[in-house]
Each structure stands twice: as C-alpha cells, then as structure tokens.
Amino acid sequence: MSGKAGKILKDNLWTNNPIFIQILGICSTLAVTNSVRNTLIMTVGVSLATAFSSLTLSAMQAAIPRKVRMIVQVLVISFYVILIDIVLRAYLPDVSKQLGPYVGLIITNCIIMGRAEAFAAANKPFLSFWDGLTSGLGYMAVLVSIAVVREVLGFGSLLGFRVMPQGFEPWTIMIMAPSAFFLVAFVMWWAKTVQAKAAVKAAAAKAGPKPAPAKA
Amino acid sequence: MKKDSILYVVVFTFLVCAAFVFFLALANEATKERVAANRLFAERAAVLDALKIPYGSPQEALDQYEKLLREQPVPEGAGAEKAYRYEADGKTYFAARVTGAGLWGSITIILGADSGLERLTGLQVVAQNETPGLGGRIDEAWFRDQFRGEKIGPRGIRIRTGAEAQGKGDPDPDNGLLDGVSGASRTSQSMQSIVNAGIEALRAIAGGAR
DSSP states (O other), X not given: OOHHHHHHXXXXXXXXOTTXXXXXXXXXXXXXXXXXXXXXXXXXXXXXXXXXXXXXXXHHGGGOOGGGHHHHHHHHHHHHHHHHXXXXXXXXHHHHHHHTXXXXXXXXXXXXXXXXXXXXXXXXXXXXXXXXHHXXXXXXXXXXXXXXXXXXXXXXXXXXXXXXXXXXXXXXXXXXXXXXXXXXXXXXXXXXXXXXXXXXXXXHHHHOSOOOOOOO | OOTTSHHHHHHHHHHHHHHHHHHHHHHHHHHHHHHXXXXXXXXXXXXXXXXXXXXXXXXXXXXXXXXXXXXXXXXXXXXXXXXXXXXXXXXXXXXXXXXXXXXXXXEXXXXXXXXXXXXXXXXXXXXXXXXXXXXXXXGSHHHHHTTTTOBOBTTBOEEEOGGGOOSSOOOOTTSSEEEOOTXXXXXXXHHHHHHHHHHHHHHXXXXXXX
C-alpha cells in the first residue's frame, strides 16, 4: 500500500476517526446501535455512500462552480442514498422496513458531507474513494463495538442469537438511546487516553534518554 | 464560458440534476415490479399473520390468501381502510387495516379478531416511521406476539407505559393488558389508541356482516 493510502487508512480509523475525534454522525450512533444487524447494514450504507459520493464529487470537481458546490454535493449524496434505498426495497424488503426512515437520513450524516468538503474537493478520485470508504470503516468500527455491548447487555443476544444464560436480566437502559451516550463517551475517553499516552511517549523518545533524577 | 458566470451555473446545475435524476428514474423503473411484488407479499402475509393462518414460502402465502380469504366491505364510518373475512372450523374471523397517528408519522396495522370480538387473533404492523430502536420496536415479535389470543375487555385493550412497562411482553392473554415499549411511551400510547380504534372498526365490520 502506498504511503498516502496507508496514512489515510490510519487517520480515518484512528488518529482522525469520524466518531471519537471529529465527533460526526453521532445522531445515528445513538439511534441504530441497539442491534448489531441494523448497525452493520447502516454502516455499510454510510461507507458506500461516502465512498461513491467522494469519488463522483472528486471526478466532477473541476466543473463544479463554487457558488453551487454544496448543492451539487447534496445532490450527489442523495443520489447514492436513494439508490441504496431502492436496492434495499427491491432485494432486502425486511431490512428496508426495519430501518425505515434511517436509510433516507444517511443523506444528513455529517461524515459524508464532511469528507466531500474536506477531502474530495482537493484530491484525486480514487484517493477520495479510499478516503470515503475508510471514513465509513472508522465509523463502522466504533458503531459495531457499541452495538455489540448494547445488544448483548440489552437483549442478551448477538445478531439475534441468545448468548447470555437463561437467568440473565437484560439491562433495559442499554436498549435506550442514553446508553449510547455513555458508551460513546467511554470510547472517546479510551481513545484519547491511548493517543495522549502515545504522544507523550513519542515526545519523550524524541527528547532523548531521561536525565537521572536529581538527588534530594 | 466562465465557471462563475450565471449562465454556466444555471446550465451546469440543470444538466447535473437532469443526469442524476435520469439514473434514479432508471433504477426505480428497473426494480418497480419487484418492489410491487414485495409489497403485495408483505401486505398479504401480514393479513395471514394477523389471522393466525400459517404459511411456508411466499408463494404459499399468496395461494393461502387467494384460497381462504375474502375481502369484506367496510361500513361507512367504521374507520378501517380494508377488511378481510376468514372462516375456519365453523367460526368467522375478521381482520381490518387501520391507520392512526404515531409519534413521527402514521402507523398502519392489520388487526384480526373473532367475529364475537372476544379475543384478538393477532396484530401486524404494516407501515410505521417511529424511531428505530425505540418506537420502531413495535414491529418486533415480542411486542406483536402479546396480541395473539388477547382477551378484549369492555373498553378494548390497555398498553402499559412508563414505569409500569416491563418491556418484554405481557404473558397473560386474559387480562386485556399488554406491555408497552420501554423508552417509547408516546408510541405505545398511540398503539393503544390505534388498536382500540381497530377493535371498534372490527365491531362495525362484524356487525355489518351479520
């Protein structure tokens, strides 16, 4: 993998993750993460919509007048989202019914427009596609981890299969939106702590070996 | 032409919109029949489920529907959009399609009951726009299954909400009481009024059929 593509991957999954660093797409994080299945479908939808809209917008960028830049971005994003909606309705009607209005709401997911504006507007199409896809994966990684915790504790099941023992009392709070707030906060706390520690370590390594502690 | 001139902006926007809309229309046209077939199956399967008629494959569901069910005229003012009649073992059952207001949009259900309106046979949610994960859970099996064989009280049924709700379904079919969705009291209350309106509609339909 070339250096730039690798850096984009690392950025979107870790150093500049859309959820715990950029804090984007939080609305859907709260809503869909109480079931792993819905979360997977939603995040695959977001990843594809981000990847393809970044690709298209980047390919078109030379022709787009600045005045209507955002209108065109929204148009392209809605195009892909409606396409996903049509495919779900035709081939996965159950999923389409369960996700209901949330498929349409992918259009308003800030990650998609964020990537279109911050990356695709200034980069080559294939790199933009990669950036969109990996941003979606960064979003997926966090949402799926939260969904696993919420589904196991809230329903006692994973992907619909029972994993907890019979006597397990489900935690109702885990099914409700507030639990996603706590869990997102925990993920942010963990990621920022790990990143801050790594930064301190890197700075220390740069400064050279530690001086011996002075005697009192 | 300059990229920032008004003419370019207008022509560009027009062409881009036309092109993308064209492809969407194409995709819509290509899947139209499939979507219509899915919808027909969903609707018929919901009626069968609400009346507790078993079926295996989608084709079998369509066949069962043709064979066993008859559409029933809805008396004026009954409040149902469609009604169905089913006869088995010398008993008559009715199902009605009813729409009412939910929290975010309308909720459409199919409700089945015996002709004496003693017990419900089942409930299916055909369309809803409630919050996924909260109110949207009215479409989950644990919620729907509570309605199977539930006794209809003199004032219909009641759905527990708020602190009263257990969020896992009421096991007693004789109390006319059902469990609401935890965290979705407003949707649960809406379901209570829609189901009770459905019961009234079924009463009018069964009365009209006699």
